[in-house]
Amino acid sequence: MEVQGVRMKEGEDETSYAKNSLMQKNIILASRKMVKQAILDLYCTTFPEKLNIVDLGCSTGPNALLAISEIMDIVDQKRHELGYNPVQFQCFLNDLLWNDFNTVFKALPGFHKKRLEKDPKGSPSFVVGVPGSFYGRLFPDKSLDFIVSSSSLHWLSQVPCGLESGVKNHLNRGKISISKTSSSRVFSCYSEQFQRDFSAFITSRSKEIVIGGRMVLSLFGRKAANPTEEENCYPLDCLANALMDMASEGLVEEERIDSYNIPFYAPWSGEVMNVIHEDGTFAVDRLEIVEVEVVTIKSGCDDVMKGHQWAKNLRAVMEPMLADHFGREIMDDLFCRAGNHFNEFFSRRNPKGTCIVVSLVRKG
Numbered sequence: 001m002e003v004q005g006v007r008m009k010e011g012e013d014e015t016s017y018a019k020n021s022l023m024q025k026n027i028i029l030a031s032r033k034m035v036k037q038a039i040l041d042l043y044c045t046t047f048p049e050k051l052n053i054v055d056l057g058c059s060t061g062p063n064a065l066l067a068i069s070e071i072m073d074i075v076d077q078k079r080h081e082l083g084y085n086p087v088q089f090q091c092f093l094n095d096l097l098w099n100d101f102n103t104v105f106k107a108l109p110g111f112h113k114k115r116l117e118k119d120p121k122g123s124p125s126f127v128v129g130v131p132g133s134f135y136g137r138l139f140p141d142k143s144l145d146f147i148v149s150s151s152s153l154h155w156l157s158q159v160p161c162g163l164e165s166g167v168k169n170h171l172n173r174g175k176i177s178i179s180k181t182s183s184s185r186v187f188s189c190y191s192e193q194f195q196r197d198f199s200a201f202i203t204s205r206s207k208e209i210v211i212g213g214r215m216v217l218s219l220f221g222r223k224a225a226n227p228t229e230e231e232n233c234y235p236l237d238c239l240a241n242a243l244m245d246m247a248s249e250g251l252v253e254e255e256r257i258d259s260y261n262i263p264f265y266a267p268w269s270g271e272v273m274n275v276i277h278e279d280g281t282f283a284v285d286r287l288e289i290v291e292v293e294v295v296t297i298k299s300g301c302d303d304v305m306k307g308h309q310w311a312k313n314l315r316a317v318m319e320p321m322l323a324d325h326f327g328r329e330i331m332d333d334l335f336c337r338a339g340n341h342f343n344e345f346f347s348r349r350n351p352k353g354t355c356i357v358v359s360l361v362r363k364g
């Protein structure tokens with residue numbers, strides 16, 4: 001069962017993902033070094049005339065074209081240095097069926113124009129959208145050279161088995177994801193779902209990528225095997241606390257919160273490595289844990305802004321999903337309260353996010 005709920009806020013207004021995805025941009029930039037090394041290794045081994053590249057979970061807004069544009073720039077810079085011919089890039093942008101691809105496609109003429117202005121002798125690129133879940137097959141056998149995916153693989157294909165809203169005995173009362181106080185059963189449900197999904201992802205990509213092809217994945221993760229440390233749980237705990245505040249005032253039914261779990265899981269690097277090793281078709285070139293600023297605030301703004309800024313970012317990612325379950329009418333109130341909870345957290349801790357970046361090579 002695919003979760004139709006996972007979708008970013010469409011369009012380009014002030015509350016859209018397009019206008020509130022700076023943190024995800026920071027994650028793309030944080031994985032830049034590994035992407036550069038991987039694409040240069042690939043290019044300088046075979047000097048291909050064509051490269052098929054894909055961004056899995058591209059979403060919408062400026063980030064959707066950022067990852068592929070960085071890859072093309074790196075290759076072009078290298079081939080200019082070497083005096084080689086342009087490479088023809090076939091760029092695939094993948095996301096779920098209900099993603100706002102229209103906003104991405106509308107940006108394409110400007111994207112091509114900017115590339116041409118920057119480098120009139122740049123390589124040509126042909127961009128197409130590929131709607132569908134990356135937990136299944138999307139491309140023919142051995143048709144891809146380079147795969148990237150940023151800030152997407154922490155989204156599970158479904159609410160973990162045992163935690164779905166129809167299940168009678170709610171295992172995670174008052175919470176909407178793994179929290180500091182969740183039981184080990186809740187943790188296993190999430191962890192097992194991640195392993196099933198990530199394994200399906202790796203198996204599919206293994207068939208689609210050429211031998212020697214490269215894949216760089218970045219996703220939210222954890223440094224420690226223990227998932228219930230405060231740093232890992234605070235974003236969704238703050239959101240759950242805001243919902244519980246509203247329940248205590250009779251604005252939300254508590255049962256609605258008890259029966260709700262978000263299909264989000266930030267794995268430990270060991271879990272990621274286990275799946276890759278078990279599949280056996282990819283060699284791990286590098287794995288890094290990087291800390292990313294979750295809130296980028298202009299200098300001069302005080303800390304009170306931080307919590308509300310972070311709530312705005314989270315709203316662009318979570319509102320469509322939460323509105324389906326709790327109703328659109330409570331969203332302003334909910335995210336305002338969540339902002340207050342974030343402020344309280346940020347007064348004690350530095351708001352950083354932990355990401356796993358892993359660079360893989362398809363074995364022969």
Ligand SMILES: C[S@@+](CC[C@H](N)C(=O)[O-])C[C@H]1O[C@@H](n2cnc3c(N)ncnc32)[C@H](O)[C@@H]1O
Nearest residue numbers: 024057058059063095096133134150151152155
């Ligand atoms: C937070 S956004 C990140 C988007 C973009 N890569 C960026 O860096 O800004 C996560 C994206 O992953 C997509 N996604 C989640 N699960 C997916 C799946 N199973 N298949 C394809 N895309 C998926 C979501 O729809 C969403 O657009």
